[in-house]
Amino acid sequence: QKEVEQNSGPLSVPEGAIASLNCTYSDRGSQSFFWYRQYSGKSPELIMSIYSNGDKEDGRFTAQLNKASQYVSLLIRDSQPSDSATYLCAVNSGNTPLVFGKGTRLSVIA
Amino acid sequence: DAGITQSPRHKVTETGTPVTLRCHQTENHRYMYWYRQDPGHGLRLIHYSYGVKDTDKGEVSDGYSVSRSKTEDFLLTLESATSSQTSVYFCAISNGNTEAFFGQGTRLTVV
Numbered sequence: 001q002k003e004v005e006q007n008s009g010p011l012s013v014p015e016g017a018i019a020s021l022n023c024t025y026s027d028r029g030s031q032s033f034f035w036y037r038q039y040s041g042k043s044p045e046l047i048m049s050i051y052s053n054g055d056k057e058d059g060r061f062t063a064q065l066n067k068a069s070q071y072v073s074l075l076i077r078d079s080q081p082s083d084s085a086t087y088l089c090a091v092n093s094g095n096t097p098l099v100f101g102k103g104t105r106l107s108v109i110a
Numbered sequence: 111d112a113g114i115t116q117s118p119r120h121k122v123t124e125t126g127t128p129v130t131l132r133c134h135q136t137e138n139h140r141y142m143y144w145y146r147q148d149p150g151h152g153l154r155l156i157h158y159s160y161g162v163k164d165t166d167k168g169e170v171s172d173g174y175s176v177s178r179s180k181t182e183d184f185l186l187t188l189e190s191a192t193s194s195q196t197s198v199y200f201c202a203i204s205n206g207n208t209e210a211f212f213g214q215g216t217r218l219t220v221v
Contacts, residue, residue: 032207043200043212095206097143097168102152
């Protein structure tokens with residue numbers, strides 16, 4: 001069974017700091033990796049996708065992928081209180097449904 | 111937002127009654143999914159569709175059925191609702207090995 005693991009948190013960081021969110025996955029054949037942000041009572045919103053080893057940056061967000069270690073991470077620089085949410089890691093292999101981790105709750109303290 | 115509409119947004123129903131949730135997309139995406147989200151369990155796949163009349167089971171499919179007679183519509187039916195099916199249900203769409211986009215969700219309460 002394909003699994004995606006995340007630390008449930010809560011992860012608390014002060015405003016302006018770097019938040020580091022981590023995710024591991026079990027299926028070595030996984031090809032696509034995504035980070036979603038979900039505010040309480042809302043639907044998941046895609047914030048980053050990454051398909052190859054290395055870093056991908058988009059604004060304050062950086063996704064990092066290491067397929068050898070089966071590890072993907074999300075860094076949020078200059079964290080803001082508005083970043084407080086649950087972050088979901090999702091993985092898929094070919095044309096298969098996304099498998100989600102249970103999410104990490106991030107709290108940015110002003 | 112991607113063109114995904116779920117209906118109803120909220121529903122309260124009694125145990126043993128049938129319930130149908132609807133997902134409608136305007137993006138012409140091939141794949142459609144139904145997930146449920148519960149505290150401590152995250153998002154779990156119920157059923158998905160990879161084309162008109164082509165569907166498959168997910169990890170928590172017992173007690174649910176689906177139908178897709180048109181590209182744009184994917185229906186989830188609880189044949190006889192139980193309290194364990196109280197949850198938030200999300201529909202999502204994708205074009206395969208790419209990102210998925212989610213609808214607003216349906217909060218279902220079975221009393």
